[in-house]
Amino acid sequence: MQLLAENLTRSFGNRRIVGPLDISVGPGRVLAVAGQNGSGKTTLVRTLAGLLRPSTGHVWLVRDGVRTAPRDASWAIGWVAPDLSLYGELTAAENLLFFVRLHGRPALPGWADERIAAVGLDPKRIAAHPIRALSTGQRQRVKLAFATLHEPPVLFLDEPSSNLDDAGRAVVEAVVRDQRARGLCVVASNDPGDLALADERITL
């Protein structure tokens, strides 16, 4: 699968936040989006993910020559961002099971625990706690599990290492490494470690 943006801009009112940009990310590739605070990284990622409509231009997910708008292929997209929240009154496992059901994927017994362990958390230790009782770093790890639970071919990581310790950063590296084998990844960050994971970079 390929991510394609053509003459992409995004404005709020008369204020242009992003673009015009042409972007092409192929399978197995990782694109970094860098830029100062307020430069439009999050807006760009949300537009590429189909969560915001472009003001001009187009975003396409291309597979076998067929172009699909991201909002019509949300099954193909994983997304992590600082403004993403999971359901605070549910546990991590309940959140993951809820979202995997929405994606129409089977969840065998123990599946959620495996996903939680894969992001470096102890499933038994956090089993009784709702998400809102977890630390910010633990929540960030659960968000990474959420973004990859349906094995999406396109993964957007907006500030993926925020609030993470060194072990958490290693989880981000593993997520990006796995994503290369599955599809493509876009990482928006100011963190040198995050940016170093990418093959190419655009700076806003």
Next chain:
Amino acid sequence: MRPAERPGLFVASKAVFLKDLTSEWRTRVSTNALLLFAFAVLVLVGYAVGPASLSPEDRPTVHSVLLWIVIFFSAMTGLARVFVKEEDAGTAAALRLSAPPPAVLLGKLLANLTLLFVVTAFVVPLFLAMMSFRIEGPTLFVLLLVLGNVGLASACTFTAAIVAKASAKGTMFAVLAVPLLLPPLIGAVMGTRVAATEADLAQGLDFVKLLVAYDGVVTTAAFLLFDAVWRE
């Protein structure tokens, strides 16, 4: 591109419905608001009007109006939260990426309907007992309650989706929902008055038909328009 992996509408809407019920059970924000509001209004009505302060011929009309006022304002108090809390808590984007829009609407509608039925089950027996409100046609009365609740839940759920991203959510919700809810309320009030005085179901059939038509139109319109409302 990989449509076979998408869950069926009912599987996804059931997941949304159960998630909303679990969330509500653990926080009880909407339930408490609705029940406390309903109880407060019931007590006020009981003291202000009471069972004996009205002439027998006025009772069916006044009691019908008061009963639906309690249900209506309870709905206005709690049903908007179903979408507003998703936007406020930052969970809406995750839901947008994960669930087909019709499944979100159906799941939320069922959750709101459940909440409204709980309130109705709490309010109606208390109201009937406190006001000595005698119902001659119980079948018609139950039909009106069910259909009226479906109409209230459908209109409130869709309106909640529209106002969820607005800054003045409460005002917007009232401005949009009140005109939308007047037709079924008028039908429900008039039908309830008939149910209070007539044992024959046929006497109130016009109001049942009105509510069935309203529920059908509003629910269909909600499903047709929801995709644009939810994803913009």
